[in-house]
Amino acid sequence: MLELRNISFQVDAEGKDKEIIRDVSMTIPDRKLVVVTGPNGGGKSTIARLIAGIEKPTGGQIFFNGEEITGLGITERARLGIAYAFQQPVRFKGIRVLDLIRIAAGKTLSVSDACQYLSSVGLCARDYVDREVNASLSGGELKRIEIATVLARKGSLSVFDEPEAGIDLWSFRNLIEVFRRMREDIQDSSILIISHQERILNIADEIIVLRDGRVEKQGTREEIYPQLIRAETDVLCEGWAGTAAEGGNA
Amino acid sequence: MLKLDEIQKRLLREVADLHEVPEGAYNIRSNSASAGRQSTANIEIVSKEDVSGLEIRIKPGTKHESVHIPVVMTQSGLKEVVYNDFFIGEGADVVIVAGCGIDNCGNQDSQHDGIHRFFIGKNAKVKYVEKHYGSGDGSGKRILNPGTEVYMEEGSFAEMEMVQIKGVDDTERTTIAELAAGAKLVVRERLMTHGDQRAISTYEVKLNGADSSADVVSRSVARDRSFQKFDAKIVGNAACHGHTECDSIIMDEGRILAVPGLEANNVDAALVHEAAIGKIAGEQLTKLMTLGLTAAEAEEQIINGFLQ
Numbered sequence: 192m193l194e195l196r197n198i199s200f201q202v203d204a205e206g207k208d209k210e211i212i213r214d215v216s217m218t219i220p221d222r223k224l225v226v227v228t229g230p231n232g233g234g235k236s237t238i239a240r241l242i243a244g245i246e247k248p249t250g251g252q253i254f255f256n257g258e259e260i261t262g263l264g265i266t267e268r269a270r271l272g273i274a275y276a277f278q279q280p281v282r283f284k285g286i287r288v289l290d291l292i293r294i295a296a297g298k299t300l301s302v303s304d305a306c307q308y309l310s311s312v313g314l315c316a317r318d319y320v321d322r323e324v325n326a327s328l329s330g331g332e333l334k335r336i337e338i339a340t341v342l343a344r345k346g347s348l349s350v351f352d353e354p355e356a357g358i359d360l361w362s363f364r365n366l367i368e369v370f371r372r373m374r375e376d377i378q379d380s381s382i383l384i385i386s387h388q389e390r391i392l393n394i395a396d397e398i399i400v401l402r403d404g405r406v407e408k409q410g411t412r413e414e415i416y417p418q419l420i421r422a423e424t425d426v427l428c429e430g431w432a433g434t435a436a437e438g439g440n441a
Numbered sequence: 442m443l444k445l446d447e448i449q450k451r452l453l454r455e456v457a458d459l460h461e462v463p464e465g466a467y468n469i470r471s472n473s474a475s476a477g478r479q480s481t482a483n484i485e486i487v488s489k490e491d492v493s494g495l496e497i498r499i500k501p502g503t504k505h506e507s508v509h510i511p512v513v514m515t516q517s518g519l520k521e522v523v524y525n526d527f528f529i530g531e532g533a534d535v536v537i538v539a540g541c542g543i544d545n546c547g548n549q550d551s552q553h554d555g556i557h558r559f560f561i562g563k564n565a566k567v568k569y570v571e572k573h574y575g576s577g578d579g580s581g582k583r584i585l586n587p588g589t590e591v592y593m594e595e596g597s598f599a600e601m602e603m604v605q606i607k608g609v610d611d612t613e614r615t616t617i618a619e620l621a622a623g624a625k626l627v628v629r630e631r632l633m634t635h636g637d638q639r640a641i642s643t644y645e646v647k648l649n650g651a652d653s654s655a656d657v658v659s660r661s662v663a664r665d666r667s668f669q670k671f672d673a674k675i676v677g678n679a680a681c682h683g684h685t686e687c688d689s690i691i692m693d694e695g696r697i698l699a700v701p702g703l704e705a706n707n708v709d710a711a712l713v714h715e716a717a718i719g720k721i722a723g724e725q726l727t728k729l730m731t732l733g734l735t736a737a738e739a740e741e742q743i744i745n746g747f748l749q
Binding site: 204206240243245264265266269270274280281283284285286287293294295297340344 | 659688722724725727728729730731732733734735736741742745746747748749
């Protein structure tokens with residue numbers, strides 16, 4: 192279980208303090224898939240980076256399985272079982288897909304064991320295992336490899352930052368299946384996904400809406416999801432009404 | 442029978458992956474003398490008469506044979522220039538493994554300058570592997586100045602892998618090549634310098650024949666206070682394709698100078714140069730740390746991969 196307690200995060204923007212995250216508290220319970228959603232610039236990805244230890248909060252505390260981890264670095268958090276998938280996967284010249292999965296697993300996996308992780312994200316393992324994780328791979332391929340490295344971590348909390356970003360719709364549909372399966376196989380672990388995508392919201396146990404660095408709504412999918420859809424429809428309808436009115440005046 | 446001590450054996454493993462006497466033709470040079478030699482039916486190795494060095498003659502049509510000519514030096518203060526000529530017959534397909542390991546525990550400089558000339562016959566294929574390695578904690582420098590000349594006849598192919606990862610204090614490497622019609626040269630250089638080392642690598646590749654091509658790629662890492670210069674020039678004298686690439690990581694106070702050089706003397710010459718120098722990207726370190734590596738382990742993985 193992960194708990195954020197009164198987390199704040201400020202950055203220095205042109206000499207002024209800018210608050211990205213304002214007094215956010217949330218819990219990611221065991222055996223749950225939680226989706227953090229909300230408008231762009233609301234602080235979603237920052238939350239993921241704060242959890243992974245890539246950013247340090249300027250206020251508040253983070254607890255993981257009962258232990259305070261606020262002061263721990265990226266490596267220590269990874270070793271405690273926090274796995275993190277980048278929104279934009281990193282490329283490496285000379286490091287093969289197999290190498291990356293082996294590093295992720297933290298042991299010398301056999302090629303066939305490594306291939307299982309690739310197969311589970313829908314990549315034909317034989318074609319990829321020896322390829323370099325470099326610019327020759329497409330955005331969708333990199334994304335799947337990124338997810339495969341997180342699967343290989345077998346973390347007790349897996350954090351995915353906008354898995355839908357930068358990939359085509361077709362690849363995305365397949366990814367949903369990956370998350371659905373992860374949800375089904377969830378045991379003593381939990382999953383946190385940062386996403387705008389309806390299809391991902393649809394498989395969530397709980398949804399947290401972050402806006403302007405604050406938690407706006409938080410609850411079960413059954414509570415939150417209909418509100419989100421209604422809000423979106425309202426925005427769309429207002430947009431249409433505006434367009435029609437302008438058309439009428441012309 | 443070979444008589445090598447443990448240090449010499451270790452150097453041999455480093456430069457030629459040799460654990461035992463190699464199969465096929467070989468000459469092992471140890472402290473300026475031949476420690477063992479074997480010719481085969483198709484590959485003849487003889488000593489030069491005028492200067493120190495070897496003539497290696499590979500008969501036309503020789504397939505899937507290899508030649509090993511490693512050099513090891515363990516005496517401090519030894520300086521030598523060696524001339525090795527390779528004559529590769531028409532249609533042959535061979536692997537040549539060279540390489541030099543110097544262990545210098547003394548306070549005098551040890552230096553090996555190996556001048557290798559390759560005369561590659563029509564349609565012949567050569568894979569050449571050269572590794573340089575230095576060890577020993579004496580104050581004497583370990584110096585290697587390889588000169589490589591490659592003359593390629595019509596339709597021939599050469600792939601040259603040149604590696605210097607550790608322990609060589611000073612290197613000036615010069616490679617020149619001349620390619621006839623349809624010949625293809627591929628060079629893969631990997632270099633890491635540390636401490637106060639200095640490495641200079643200069644290429645001049647002349648694409649003289651129609652449809653000849655060259656691909657010269659260097660990947661290097663400069664750490665501590667070391668300095669590297671990569672100076673690669675391709676001259677296109679015919680309808681040809683030439684590509685050079687210098688891709689480098691700098692660390693600490695390392696310095697790298699990349700000098701691109703392309704000269705097109707024919708309207709159908711297509712020549713490309715790429716060069717990139719930079720430190721390890723922060724996000725690469727971050728990614729590997731999220732997989733449980735420490736910053737130092739992550740750095741090592743990135744460099745190892747880069748120099749693979």
